[in-house]
Amino acid sequence: MRRKVNQAINLSDYKDIWVIGEQREGKIHPVTTELIGEAKKLVEGTANQVMVVIAGHNIEAEVEKLLYYGVDKVYYINSPLLETFSTDGYSKAIAELILEKKPEIVLVGATSIGRDIGPRLAAKIGTGLVADCTKLEIDPSDGKLLQTRPAFGGNLMATIICPINRPQMATVRPGVMKKAVHEANAVGVVEKISPTLKDEDIVAKVVEMIPSGKKRINLTDAKIIVSGGRGIKGPEGFDLIKALADKLGGEVGSSRACVDCGWIDHMHQVGQTGTTVRPVVYIACGISGAIQHLAGMSDSDYIIAINTDPEAPIFKVCDYGIVGDLKEVIPAMMEEVDKLKAFEL
Numbered sequence: 001m002r003r004k005v006n007q008a009i010n011l012s013d014y015k016d017i018w019v020i021g022e023q024r025e026g027k028i029h030p031v032t033t034e035l036i037g038e039a040k041k042l043v044e045g046t047a048n049q050v051m052v053v054i055a056g057h058n059i060e061a062e063v064e065k066l067l068y069y070g071v072d073k074v075y076y077i078n079s080p081l082l083e084t085f086s087t088d089g090y091s092k093a094i095a096e097l098i099l100e101k102k103p104e105i106v107l108v109g110a111t112s113i114g115r116d117i118g119p120r121l122a123a124k125i126g127t128g129l130v131a132d133c134t135k136l137e138i139d140p141s142d143g144k145l146l147q148t149r150p151a152f153g154g155n156l157m158a159t160i161i162c163p164i165n166r167p168q169m170a171t172v173r174p175g176v177m178k179k180a181v182h183e184a185n186a187v188g189v190v191e192k193i194s195p196t197l198k199d200e201d202i203v204a205k206v207v208e209m210i211p212s213g214k215k216r217i218n219l220t221d222a223k224i225i226v227s228g229g230r231g232i233k234g235p236e237g238f239d240l241i242k243a244l245a246d247k248l249g250g251e252v253g254s255s256r257a258c259v260d261c262g263w264i265d266h267m268h269q270v271g272q273t274g275t276t277v278r279p280v281v282y283i284a285c286g287i288s289g290a291i292q293h294l295a296g297m298s299d300s301d302y303i304i305a306i307n308t309d310p311e312a313p314i315f316k317v318c319d320y321g322i323v324g325d326l327k328e329v330i331p332a333m334m335e336e337v338d339k340l341k342a343f344e345l
């Protein structure tokens with residue numbers, strides 16, 4: 001079933017934009033609706049449709065929900081062998097469908113599952129893949145997908161095309177694209193697919209799922225994030241960051257410097273190699289504003305920066321900048337929040 005890379009293909013045989021939908025324990029992962037939102041933007045003014053392919057078992061009700069996001073069709077690959085994610089099973093079932101239906105573009109979430117399956121799908125199908133895109137556009141001159149991503153350690157943005165192979169495949173990190181709007185009525189249809197999958201196709205089996213035990217945080221959906229950088233001077237500095245976050249009902253974020261120092265877990269890291277966030281308010285405390293950090297938070301509605309160095313690059317992107325020592329500024333902010341809360345009805 002594999003198509004050789006560079007084997008001549010007729011580009012006009014390929015149409016529509018597909019989103020590889022993701023589910024965990026039968027629940028749709030939010031990256032799916034983010035990719036649908038982006039796919040809907042990309043099909044505007046073209047004859048292409050937006051389709052989702054999702055694999056699983058007995059998740060019909062959950063799959064139906066996708067139709068309320070303006071999707072034209074959902075291919076639901078249903079098999080007991082696809083109940084939990086396996087690289088072998090999912091990539092075989094989805095690659096077969098892609099080779100049969102010939103989508104022009106395939107979007108994959110850069111989640112742990114997407115990062116696993118994306119390259120495998122591309123290799124099976126014989127096409128290219130651009131990982132971790134932060135911007136996707138259609139070239140109005142030839143309809144090709146312009147896939148932009150940070151390159152050379154985030155120091156420049158590279159726009160990459162896939163000129164001779166199809167589909168054009170890109171992974172996009174969760175939180176980067178805006179979710180599709182949930183509509184009152186469903187428009188599309190679900191087509192159920194039975195894959196030609198056998199037990200022996202899946203080499204690695206999931207024996208047991210063990211929760212990590214760590215308290216999960218949800219930076220992607222947080223409305224308020226208070227982030228600490230190297231300026232907090234040590235792990236105990238996060239006590240102050242957490243105190244402000246708790247007072248504001250927000251989450252704690254971090255720069256990579258603190259994660260690398262072992263002051264906080266990687267799940268708190270914001271930036272190019274951490275989580276991409278777009279909260280209403282992002283408070284950067286003792287963070288210089290390196291380009292790799294900005295890549296993960298510059299789409300926040302309001303950015304407040306606290307830094308002792310008036311020349312720190314973070315002040316070029318923030319809406320409100322406070323030049324001062326965070327050990328003095330944060331307690332003063334908390335006092336003001338208490339005063340405001342005292343007036344709340």
Ligand SMILES: Cc1cc2nc3c(=O)[nH]c(=O)nc-3n(C[C@H](O)[C@H](O)[C@H](O)COP(=O)(O)OP(=O)(O)OC[C@H]3O[C@@H](n4cnc5c(N)ncnc54)[C@H](O)[C@@H]3O)c2cc1C
Nearest residue numbers: 229230231255256257271272273274286288292293308326
């Ligand atoms: C490939 C690659 C990927 C990367 N990915 C990421 C990423 O995902 N996220 C990320 O954050 N970084 C990432 N980095 C690292 C990035 O380049 C920076 O090194 C990092 O963001 C710096 O963290 P920082 O701002 O906390 O530390 P610093 O740059 O050291 O800044 C500390 C700041 O604290 C201020 N300060 C000091 N004392 C105080 C005080 N008492 N009160 C207030 N301010 C004070 C200082 O003036 C300074 O501006 C990446 C780098 C590479 C090469």
